[in-house]
Amino acid sequence: SQVIQLKSRPEGMPTNDNFDQAELTLAAIKSGEFLVKNLWMSVDPYMRGRMIDRKSYIAPFELGKALEGGAIGEVIESLNPDFPVGSKVNSMLGWRSHFITDGTEITRLPDTPLCESHFLGVLGMPGMTAWTGLNRIAELKAGETLFVSAASGAVGSVVTQIGKLMGARVIASVGSDEKVEYLNKLGIDAVINYKTCGDLDAALGEAAPEGLDVYFENVGGEHLSAALNHMKDHGRIAVCGMIAQYNDTAPTPGPSNLAQIIIKKLKIEGFIVFEHWDHYGEFAAQMGQWLTAGKIHAEQTIYEGLSQAPDAFIGLFEGKNRGKMVVKLG
Numbered sequence: 230s231q232v233i234q235l236k237s238r239p240e241g242m243p244t245n246d247n248f249d250q251a252e253l254t255l256a257a258i259k260s261g262e263f264l265v266k267n268l269w270m271s272v273d274p275y276m277r278g279r280m281i282d283r284k285s286y287i288a289p290f291e292l293g294k295a296l297e298g299g300a301i302g303e304v305i306e307s308l309n310p311d312f313p314v315g316s317k318v319n320s321m322l323g324w325r326s327h328f329i330t331d332g333t334e335i336t337r338l339p340d341t342p343l344c345e346s347h348f349l350g351v352l353g354m355p356g357m358t359a360w361t362g363l364n365r366i367a368e369l370k371a372g373e374t375l376f377v378s379a380a381s382g383a384v385g386s387v388v389t390q391i392g393k394l395m396g397a398r399v400i401a402s403v404g405s406d407e408k409v410e411y412l413n414k415l416g417i418d419a420v421i422n423y424k425t426c427g428d429l430d431a432a433l434g435e436a437a438p439e440g441l442d443v444y445f446e447n448v449g450g451e452h453l454s455a456a457l458n459h460m461k462d463h464g465r466i467a468v469c470g471m472i473a474q475y476n477d478t479a480p481t482p483g484p485s486n487l488a489q490i491i492i493k494k495l496k497i498e499g500f501i502v503f504e505h506w507d508h509y510g511e512f513a514a515q516m517g518q519w520l521t522a523g524k525i526h527a528e529q530t531i532y533e534g535l536s537q538a539p540d541a542f543i544g545l546f547e548g549k550n551r552g553k554m555v556v557k558l559g
C-alpha cells in the first residue's frame with residue numbers, strides 16, 4: 230500500500246516538506262477480513278488541528294504514521310461475507326491506496342446513481358455539517374437573512390443553497406471573483422469578495438441593510454467582527470469553524486466588538502457535527518431528495534493521485550477549491 234505520512238508538524242502554513250510517501254507491505258487477508266482499494270479520499274480543514282500535538286476533540290496524528298481521513302473504496306479481496314468483492318465502502322482510512330480491515334467502523338455505501346465521491350461531500354460530513362448548523366444550531370427560519378463565510382466551500386456551498394431552500398435571504402463571502410460568479414449562478418442573493426471589497430464591514434452593511442438574523446461562521450477574525458456589527462437583536466451565530474486561524478503561530482487577538490453580544494442579546498453556539506450523527510438518516514433522506522430534484526448543486530474540486538493529496542490539503546488554506554476538495558486515487 231502507498232501511504233502519505235506526517236513527516237513533521239507544520240508551523241504556520243503546511244508545506245509539502247511536512248509529508249512523505251512510503252510503501253507498506255500488506256499481509257494476506259485472514260478469515261473475516263477484506264482488502265480495500267481506495268477510490269477517493271477527503272482532505273478537510275479539521276486535519277490541520279490534528280497535526281498539532283495537543284488534546285482536542287479528536288486525537289493528534291502521529292509522526293511517521295499514515296494520516297487518516299474520510300475515504301471511499303472498493304473491496305477487491307474478501308473473506309468477510311458482509312463485504313463481498315465489489316462492495317463500495319466508506320472509512321476513515323484515507324491517505325493510503327489500500328488497507329485490510331475486519332469491517333470495524335467501515336460502512337457500505339447505499340446504491341446511488343450519484344458519483345460515490347459525494348459521500349465525502351454533499352451527502353457526507355460537510356453536507357451534514359451545513360444541515361446541522363442551520364437546522365439544529367441556528368434554527369434558521371423562512372424570511373430571515375443569513376450570512377455565510379467561506380461560502381463556496383464544501384460546507385459553505387451547501388449552507389448557502391439549503392439557506393435558499395429554507396426561504397432565507399442569503400449573503401455570502403468568498404475569496405475570488407470566480408467564486409462570486411459561481412454563487413451568483415446558484416441564485417445567492419448577495420456575494421462579497423472579501424479580498425477585494427476593501428472594507429468587509431461596510432460591504433456587509435451594504436449587502437444586508439436590514440441586518441442579519443443568522444451568521445454561519447466558518448472563518449473567524451475579521452468576518453466574525455463584521456458579522457457582530459450587523460447582527461439584529463436576538464440574532465444567532467452557529468460557530469462551525471475559524472479557518473483563518475488554523476495556521477496561526479501566535480494567538481490572534483479576538484474581535485474588539487464582542488460587547489455587541491450583550492447589546493444585541495445574541496446567541497452564539499459552537500458545534501461538532503459528529504455529536505449530531507444520530508440525525509444523519511434524516512439529513513440524508515432530505516439531501517437525497519434535493520439532489521434528485523436538482524435543487525442542490527453538488528460541486529467538487531478534484532486532484533488526481535495520492536501524491537497530490539498534500540497539495541489538495543494545503544490548497545484548502547489557499548482557497549484553491551470550489552465545493553468539496555477531494556483526491557481521486559487509483
Ligand code: NDP
Nearest residue numbers: 274379382383384403404447469470471472473501502548
Ligand atoms: P472549504 O471547502 O470551505 O475549504 C476551505 C475554504 O476556506 C477555502 O476554499 C477558502 O475559500 C476559505 N479560506 C481559507 N483560508 C481562509 C482565510 N484565511 N480567510 C477566509 N477564508 C479562508 O472547507 P470545509 O467546507 O470543509 O470547512 C469549512 C469550515 O467548516 C472550516 O472552518 C472547517 O473547520 C469547518 N468545519 C467544521 C465542522 C464541525 O463539525 N464544526 C465540520 C466540517 C467543517 P475562499 O477562497 O473563499 O477564501
